[in-house]
Amino acid sequence: MTGIRPGRTGDLSRVLEIQTQSPEAAHWDPVQYLDHYFRVAEVEDQVVAFLVARSVYPGEWEILSLATDPLHRRKGLARGLILELLTSGADAVFLEVRESNSVARKLYKSLKFIEVNIRKHYYPDPTESAIVLKFHSC
Numbered sequence: 847m848t849g850i851r852p853g854r855t856g857d858l859s860r861v862l863e864i865q866t867q868s869p870e871a872a873h874w875d876p877v878q879y880l881d882h883y884f885r886v887a888e889v890e891d892q893v894v895a896f897l898v899a900r901s902v903y904p905g906e907w908e909i910l911s912l913a914t915d916p917l918h919r920r921k922g923l924a925r926g927l928i929l930e931l932l933t934s935g936a937d938a939v940f941l942e943v944r945e946s947n948s949v950a951r952k953l954y955k956s957l958k959f960i961e962v963n964i965r966k967h968y969y970p971d972p973t974e975s976a977i978v979l980k981f982h983s984c
C-alpha cells in the first residue's frame with residue numbers, strides 16, 4: 847500500500863537516510879522540515895520519499911527538497927507528492943534544479959512546469975547553473 851501523509855519527528859532519521867542516498871537533493875538539516883509543508887510517501891509502512899515546500903506568498907509555494915529512496919524510484923512517488931502540493935490550494939509553485947539533473951527536469955517537465963529563469967553559477971561544489979521552474983495552475 848502507498849500513501850502520502852504529513853511528515854513528523856519520527857520520520858526524520860529515515861528522511862535523512864533518503865537524503866544522504868540522494869546527492870542531487872538539497873541537504874538541509876531535516877529537523878527544519880517540521881517548520882514547513884512536509885509530506886512523506888510510504889510503501890508498506892516505510893517512508894520511501896519526501897517533499898518539503900514553503901509558502902512564499904499566499905497561494906505561492908517553493909519546493910525546497912524532494913527525494914525518493916533509490917530502491918523505490920520510477921514508481922510515481924515523486925509525482926504523487928508534487929500533485930498533492932499542486933492540488934492543496936497552490937496557485938503557483940517554484941523550484942530550482944541543477945542544470946545537469948536531467949532526471950528531475952524530466953519529472954518537472956512531465957508535470958508541465960516551465961522554465962522561467964537560469965541563474966548562472968548558482969550552485970557550488972561543483973559550480974553549476976540553476977534552472978528556475980514554475981508551475982501555474984491556470
Ligand SMILES: CC(C)(COP(=O)(O)OP(=O)(O)OC[C@H]1O[C@@H](n2cnc3c(N)ncnc32)[C@H](O)[C@@H]1OP(=O)(O)O)[C@@H](O)C(=O)NCCC(=O)NCCS
Pocket residue numbers: 868869870871872895912913914915918919920921922923924925926942943944947949950952953954956
Ligand atoms: C527526481 C526524483 C525525486 C524522482 O523521483 P521518482 O519517485 O523516481 O519519480 P516518479 O517515479 O514520480 O517519476 C515521474 C516522472 O518523472 C520522470 N522520470 C523520473 N525518473 C526518471 C528517469 N530515471 N529517467 C527519465 N525520466 C524519469 C518520468 O517522466 C516519470 O514518469 P514515467 O515513469 O511515467 O515515465 C528521484 O530520482 C530522486 O530522488 N533524485 C535525487 C534527488 C533529486 O534530484 N531531487 C530533485 C532535486 S530538484
